[in-house]
Amino acid sequence: MTQPITLKFTDGRKNDSFLIGTFNPGEDRIDVILSEKENKRTTIELKDLCCVMMKGKTEIPRELKHEEIEEVETLDGERYQVFIPKNNVHKRGFLGVPVKKSSPYNLIFFTIGGVRARRRDRSLGEILKESGYVSDAEIDKVLIEQKRLRNLRIGEIIAENNRLSQETVDNAIQSVMKKNIHGKQVRVGELLISAGLVTREQVQRALESQEAGKKKRIGTLLIENGDITEEQLLMALAAKFRMKFVNLMDIVPSQAALNVLSLAMIDRLQVMPLEADDKSIVVATSDPTDHTISEILRFNTNRKVELVAATSDQITSATEKYFHRVEESMDELLEGMNQGHIDIEEDLEDSQINESDSQVIKFVNGILINAYQNRASDIHLEPRSGARGTLQVRYRIDGDCRIEHQIPSAFKRAVISRIKIMANLDIAERRKPQSGKIVLRMDRKKIEYRLETTPTVGDQEDAVLRILSSSRPFTLNEMGFSNKNLTKFRDIITKPYGIILCVGPTGSGKTTSLHSALHHLNKPDRKIWTAEDPVEITQEGLRQVQVNPKIGFSFQEALRSFLRADPDIIMIGEMRDEETAKIAIEASLTGHLVLSTLHTNSAPETVVRLIEMGMDPYNFADALLGVLAQRLTRKLCNHCKESYHPEKQVYDELVSAYGEENYANDELKTYSENFFLMKRMGCKTCDKTGYLGRMAIHELLTATEPIKVAIKQGKSMEKIRTIAIEDGMRTLRMDGIHKVIEGHTDIDQVYRVCV
Numbered sequence: 001m002t003q004p005i006t007l008k009f010t011d012g013r014k015n016d017s018f019l020i021g022t023f024n025p026g027e028d029r030i031d032v033i034l035s036e037k038e039n040k041r042t043t044i045e046l047k048d049l050c051c052v053m054m055k056g057k058t059e060i061p062r063e064l065k066h067e068e069i070e071e072v073e074t075l076d077g078e079r080y081q082v083f084i085p086k087n088n089v090h091k092r093g094f095l096g097v098p099v100k101k102s103s104p105y106n107l108i109f110f111t112i113g114g115v116r117a118r119r120r121d122r123s124l125g126e127i128l129k130e131s132g133y134v135s136d137a138e139i140d141k142v143l144i145e146q147k148r149l150r151n152l153r154i155g156e157i158i159a160e161n162n163r164l165s166q167e168t169v170d171n172a173i174q175s176v177m178k179k180n181i182h183g184k185q186v187r188v189g190e191l192l193i194s195a196g197l198v199t200r201e202q203v204q205r206a207l208e209s210q211e212a213g214k215k216k217r218i219g220t221l222l223i224e225n226g227d228i229t230e231e232q233l234l235m236a237l238a239a240k241f242r243m244k245f246v247n248l249m250d251i252v253p254s255q256a257a258l259n260v261l262s263l264a265m266i267d268r269l270q271v272m273p274l275e276a277d278d279k280s281i282v283v284a285t286s287d288p289t290d291h292t293i294s295e296i297l298r299f300n301t302n303r304k305v306e307l308v309a310a311t312s313d314q315i316t317s318a319t320e321k322y323f324h325r326v327e328e329s330m331d332e333l334l335e336g337m338n339q340g341h342i343d344i345e346e347d348l349e350d351s352q353i354n355e356s357d358s359q360v361i362k363f364v365n366g367i368l369i370n371a372y373q374n375r376a377s378d379i380h381l382e383p384r385s386g387a388r389g390t391l392q393v394r395y396r397i398d399g400d401c402r403i404e405h406q407i408p409s410a411f412k413r414a415v416i417s418r419i420k421i422m423a424n425l426d427i428a429e430r431r432k433p434q435s436g437k438i439v440l441r442m443d444r445k446k447i448e449y450r451l452e453t454t455p456t457v458g459d460q461e462d463a464v465l466r467i468l469s470s471s472r473p474f475t476l477n478e479m480g481f482s483n484k485n486l487t488k489f490r491d492i493i494t495k496p497y498g499i500i501l502c503v504g505p506t507g508s509g510k511t512t513s514l515h516s517a518l519h520h521l522n523k524p525d526r527k528i529w530t531a532e533d534p535v536e537i538t539q540e541g542l543r544q545v546q547v548n549p550k551i552g553f554s555f556q557e558a559l560r561s562f563l564r565a566d567p568d569i570i571m572i573g574e575m576r577d578e579e580t581a582k583i584a585i586e587a588s589l590t591g592h593l594v595l596s597t598l599h600t601n602s603a604p605e606t607v608v609r610l611i612e613m614g615m616d617p618y619n620f621a622d623a624l625l626g627v628l629a630q631r632l633t634r635k636l637c638n639h640c641k642e643s644y645h646p647e648k649q650v651y652d653e654l655v656s657a658y659g660e661e662n663y664a665n666d667e668l669k670t671y672s673e674n675f676f677l678m679k680r681m682g683c684k685t686c687d688k689t690g691y692l693g694r695m696a697i698h699e700l701l702t703a704t705e706p707i708k709v710a711i712k713q714g715k716s717m718e719k720i721r722t723i724a725i726e727d728g729m730r731t732l733r734m735d736g737i738h739k740v741i742e743g744h745t746d747i748d749q750v751y752r753v754c755v
């Protein structure tokens with residue numbers, strides 16, 4: 001006689017099979033026919049199983065209906081609601097009858113080693129009622145409220161309604177739960193011995209010191225004695241409980257996760273939330289043996305909880321980073337402030353408002369300096385709505401935003417107002433966007449912050465500051481050009497007249513490139529005018545003009561004015577309209593070198609776009625010297641990147657993306673045992689990201705004869721690209737791949753910025 005069953009092994013495997021004979025809970029092993037090995041009889045030790053689940057409809061025997069219902073949690077975290085029959089303690093485990101009528105099983109045998117926890121199945125309300133904290137009526141009230149609002153922190157509501165501290169509620173849950181858990185707690189010592197991490201003697205020694213009065217956990221003692229590391233302990237425990245062991249350095253928590261737990265709870269439980277949605281939450285703990293953590297989180301968030309293990313150091317530093325850092329860095333920033341060198345250029349006379357609270361002032365100054373010192377390009381201040389909503393501060397560094405501070409909600413309005421005051425904005429106006437600027441001086445350097453405030457939902461006001469520092473221009477050699485591009489670019493910018501365009505999206509470093517060119521050309525025998533918005537880089541010798549479209553001083557106006565002011569070289573920050581483009585081309589045909597930028601994606605597209613904008617193809621073809629398209633990509637950190645020998649397939653993909661013929665023509669490295677690429681690792685210098693700083697990738701189209709002819713003939717973009725590549729142009733992607741092969745970046749970063 002055989003019976004269909006499902007076996008769940010302690011190592012996580014699950015198997016549908018057939019039991020031979022009837023199940024006897026007193027035996028050590030069972031005989032089964034495993035489904036994948038047909039007709040082959042196998043004997044399985046019960047100690048290797050979590051549970052044996054007998055298939056069949058649940059018919060609950062009448063006598064069981066008055067028994068207690070328990071929730072049994074197996075090692076893999078699955079929970080079963082079962083009736084537990086009386087006199088049901090066997091050598092290897094116990095039996096349970098599923099409560100749910102729809103269960104495919106009618107009987108489950110749980111092994112002692114396969115069970116993580118057993119508890120009487122009751123609600124939070126019942127637990128609190130039993131502890132004498134709240135009455136029936138209060139529980140009903142909460143349940144109604146909970147129905148009304150989903151995703152509500154039920155524990156917090158009970159605490160609030162009954163004026164209990166959250167801690168009291170949590171403690172009640174904890175103590176009641178401990179009382180109700182049967183069975184053995186995990187023997188950490190035994191577990192570590194069987195994992196081969198420690199010897200029995202070491203555990204014995206730790207146990208002795210425990211008895212000598214130290215009320216510490218066995219794991220903690222073993223770590224203190226230097227017998228194991230915290231990582232080893234956690235890995236063993238994580239494996240036992242089927243938890244993931246994670247490195248928090250590699251994980252950026254989601255915004256939803258940061259919002260779901262209160263700071264007090266994070267402190268009390270010593271956990272770090274990582275992911276969350278409406279139904280579940282992933283939280284890191286350094287104590288996998290404490291299952292009350294999962295219960296408390298489940299009650300309080302109304303979500304399914306998945307715990308992962310991480311070291312206590314990492315949890316502490318992550319919670320500091322995402323929840324606390326402000327108070328600490330306030331001090332650090334203060335220190336920086338006291339070292340002086342900072343004056344706010346605008347005079348401030350507000351003293352009657354709490355925006356002038358000295359803590360707020362110092363904090364705001366601190367953020368401004370801290371962001372600049374961290375090479376941030378933008379600061380985002382994002383207040384969350386509600387009385388508890390914090391003010392989140394993010395910095396954009398090397399193109400990506402990162403959360404840097406969470407400011408307590410009490411400060412959020414004052415901080416935003418303080419910034420508006422510094423930028424001379426109307427602080428009473430909170431319903432309309434405003435823009436302004438703040439100028440700081442630090443170490444004789446001028447840093448300008450362009451402020452944009454925007455009203456957001458929930459009666460909040462966001463502020464974004466773009467940091468413009470008066471930096472020195474790069475030399476052409478520092479621009480990251482390939483050798484061929486460097487030679488060609490130097491060649492076209494030293495022509496006496498003509499037009500050179502630098503193109504790409506916002507933030508692709510176009511202005512930086514043009515300033516490098518000007519740096520190269522900046523000699524006393526030439527008059528150089530620039531019109532920019534804003535002036536970000538200043539150079540001695542250039543005559544630089546800040547345009548101001550608000551008062552009608554546009555790029556076009558500036559250009560007309562320059563032409564009357566005896567120029568040799570003119571740089572126009574951006575050709576925003578057709579008219580400006582026309583004048584620029586005419587100027588370049590009448591003996592001036594003109595440099596400008598355009599928001600187009602590629603060099604060939606730029607040529608076609610200008611003709612479409614109404615430029616005369618003949619004039620344009622004559623005037624054009626070259627178009628430089630560029631992107632910025634993150635560079636591998638030089639402190640930690642490591643070389644590796646990739647699979648042939650990786651190499652083949654690079655070659656095919658580059659174009660096989662051109663790859664051979666350009667004599668790039670061929671595949672052999674000595675072919676190496678660089679990969680990111682992560683160290684202290686690069687904040688564990690593996691990337692540090694950015695570099696440009698280029699696509700330089702020069703106006704060769706065939707290109708000029710193609711422009712005059714109105715050829716398509718594809719045609720122009722083909723001719724340009726034949727003439728030696730390398731596309732953004734090809735230049736990027738070249739830089740991957742040279743070990744400056746990786747292919748992911750290249751594909752992020754160009755297809």
Ligand SMILES: [Zn+2]
Nearest residue numbers: 637640683686
């Ligand atoms: Zn590094």
